[in-house]
Amino acid sequence: MATATAAVTPDSKVTQYVAKQQKMLINGKWVDAQSGKTFPTYNPATGEVLSRVAEGDKADIDLAVKAARAAFETGPWSTMSASERGKLIWRLADALEKNAEEFAQLESLDNGKPLKVARAGDIPLSIDNFRYFAGWATKIEGNTIPLGLRQPGKFFAYTLREPVGVVGQIIPWNFPLLMAVWKLSPALAAGCTIVLKPAEQTPLTALRLGELITEVGFPDGVVNIVPGYGETAGAALAAHPDVDKVAFTGSTEVGKLIIKASVGNLKKVSLELGGKSPNVVLGDADIDATIPGAAAAIFYNQGQVCSAGSRLFIEKSIFDKVVDGVAQKAESIRVRQGFDPESDMGPLVSEEQMHRVLGYMEEGKKEGAKSLGGGERIGDKGYFVKPSVLVNTNPNMKVVKEEIFGPVVTAIPFSDPNELVTQANDSMYGLAAGIWTRDIKKAHALAAKLRAGTVWINCYNVFDAALPFGGYKQSGWGREMGHEALEHYTEVKSVCAAL
Numbered sequence: 001m002a003t004a005t006a007a008v009t010p011d012s013k014v015t016q017y018v019a020k021q022q023k024m025l026i027n028g029k030w031v032d033a034q035s036g037k038t039f040p041t042y043n044p045a046t047g048e049v050l051s052r053v054a055e056g057d058k059a060d061i062d063l064a065v066k067a068a069r070a071a072f073e074t075g076p077w078s079t080m081s082a083s084e085r086g087k088l089i090w091r092l093a094d095a096l097e098k099n100a101e102e103f104a105q106l107e108s109l110d111n112g113k114p115l116k117v118a119r120a121g122d123i124p125l126s127i128d129n130f131r132y133f134a135g136w137a138t139k140i141e142g143n144t145i146p147l148g149l150r151q152p153g154k155f156f157a158y159t160l161r162e163p164v165g166v167v168g169q170i171i172p173w174n175f176p177l178l179m180a181v182w183k184l185s186p187a188l189a190a191g192c193t194i195v196l197k198p199a200e201q202t203p204l205t206a207l208r209l210g211e212l213i214t215e216v217g218f219p220d221g222v223v224n225i226v227p228g229y230g231e232t233a234g235a236a237l238a239a240h241p242d243v244d245k246v247a248f249t250g251s252t253e254v255g256k257l258i259i260k261a262s263v264g265n266l267k268k269v270s271l272e273l274g275g276k277s278p279n280v281v282l283g284d285a286d287i288d289a290t291i292p293g294a295a296a297a298i299f300y301n302q303g304q305v306c307s308a309g310s311r312l313f314i315e316k317s318i319f320d321k322v323v324d325g326v327a328q329k330a331e332s333i334r335v336r337q338g339f340d341p342e343s344d345m346g347p348l349v350s351e352e353q354m355h356r357v358l359g360y361m362e363e364g365k366k367e368g369a370k371s372l373g374g375g376e377r378i379g380d381k382g383y384f385v386k387p388s389v390l391v392n393t394n395p396n397m398k399v400v401k402e403e404i405f406g407p408v409v410t411a412i413p414f415s416d417p418n419e420l421v422t423q424a425n426d427s428m429y430g431l432a433a434g435i436w437t438r439d440i441k442k443a444h445a446l447a448a449k450l451r452a453g454t455v456w457i458n459c460y461n462v463f464d465a466a467l468p469f470g471g472y473k474q475s476g477w478g479r480e481m482g483h484e485a486l487e488h489y490t491e492v493k494s495v496c497a498a499l
């Protein structure tokens with residue numbers, strides 16, 4: 001049932017926030033778009049307009065980049081101590097924590113995800129990410145380097161890590177606040193200034209975060225937030241000649257456009273793109289842990305997760321048992337609007353995303369895949385889709401090869417472990433992988449063979465601010481989180497002095 005039984009309603013603070021027309025944050029001021037245009041953001045549980053938002057385009061991006069450049073070169077940020085920078089980031093974490101419930105509600109309204117998921121996942125992860133990178137601000141160091149070809153003591157050489165400069169950040173809609181935080185926190189720790197473009201489907205939590213950013217005392221122009229569409233605001237940011245680096249999360253298709261757009265001034269690029277991650281169940285796995293684990297690996301966040309375990313490889317001896325278990329889990333998932341306390345799964349983010357997912361289901365069935373229930377729209381209001389398990393697939397089917405980004409898993413049997421490795425790696429993507437087994441030797445041997453940026457063993461979708469995340473192959477360039485993330489936001493300067 002898509003309709004709520006015992007829905008709670010948003011707090012008045014949230015209702016008031018969405019009722020106002022949202023502006024953009026440029027140089028510490030909340031302003032309308034230069035064009036005066038606005039665009040709607042929808043509540044995906046109802047399909048109704050939630051808020052209207054200033055629609056940024058090239059003209060606004062230009063202003064925001066100018067503000068970020070001035071803040072980087074001459075503003076108080078450029079001379080602030082690292083400790084002071086860290087303190088501001090920590091204060092932002094505190095402010096977010098203080099307003100956690102408001103952010104959880106706003107996220108659930110704009111994105112559709114269950115409120116309890118935003119409360120337990122998105123918001124605490126965001127707070128922790130700020131705190132982790134607040135600590136890094138004072139720990140960004142270079143090295144002293146002995147020169148190999150020179151007599152010892154004749155030269156003194158060392159490296160410095162300096163902020164890369166003005167950074168453009170373009171983020172998706174699946175974890176709107178968390179994706180903003182993953183991008184902002186290492187950039188701020190490194191001392192960069194930022195122009196952030198939230199996804200057009202879900203701009204609200206990033207904009208509300210902008211209010212906290214100004215409240216806690218970040219200088220004007222350090223963080224600018226320009227909502228708008230990808231083809232206009234996003235493209236202008238990616239191509240801007242005065243942006244030193246662009247960081248993008250989204251589709252592989254747009255990731256390639258970002259690279260093309262970066263060519264003009266050879267700005268640095270980091271990309272976190274799609275996935276079609278193999279989740280491998282070996283015959284000796286603990287079935288009671290594996291079934292809920294494999295179901296959560298795909299169905300978490302309505303399946304709209306870049307690392308989702310969407311290709312479920314199961315050793316033949318236990319195939320039926322595991323598949324039946326996962327299909328039962330799918331059946332038991334309560335698909336309801338996010339504010340319903342009983343909701344396990346909300347609507348997909350947009351009408352477009354719903355049609356994309358339903359299109360894959362249709363195509364898969366046409367090609368001979370069989371759905372063990374689910375895969376169809378629920379009701380005719382909002383974008384609810386019933387979770388599905390697909391069997392009888394083959395490696396050439398679109399549902400096996402392409403990222404669906406919805407609550408659909410393809411279950412594939414295997415018998416030969418070597419063939420399994422080939423099949424699991426047979427993808428243009430390499431973002432993540434899962435392994436379920438009781439045999440620790442097998443687990444690590446397989447982890448070494450899988451071409452993926454993250455391998456989870458007897459768990460899945462475990463994220464931590466300290467653990468680098470990113471993709472092999474066409475899943476991206478570079479890593480987010482951990483100290484690895486700082487490398488994208490710093491340049492290395494070698495200084496060499498004759499003594």
Ligand code: NAI
Pocket residue numbers: 170171172173174197198199200228229230231233234235236238249250251252254255257258272273274275305306356403404405
């Ligand atoms: P998208 O890649 O079009 O959007 C992501 C972000 O890029 C948004 O902020 C958007 O405004 C911006 N953008 C779009 N076109 C742009 C351009 N030409 N220049 C600069 N920025 C641009 O993703 P979309 O259309 O929302 O979803 C399509 C598919 O992408 C999904 O079905 C899923 O497979 C994948 N995806 C992957 C994500 C991930 O976390 N890796 C997140 C979102 C989508």
Ligand code: MG
Pocket residue numbers: 041042043044050109110111200201202203
């Ligand atoms: Mg929305």
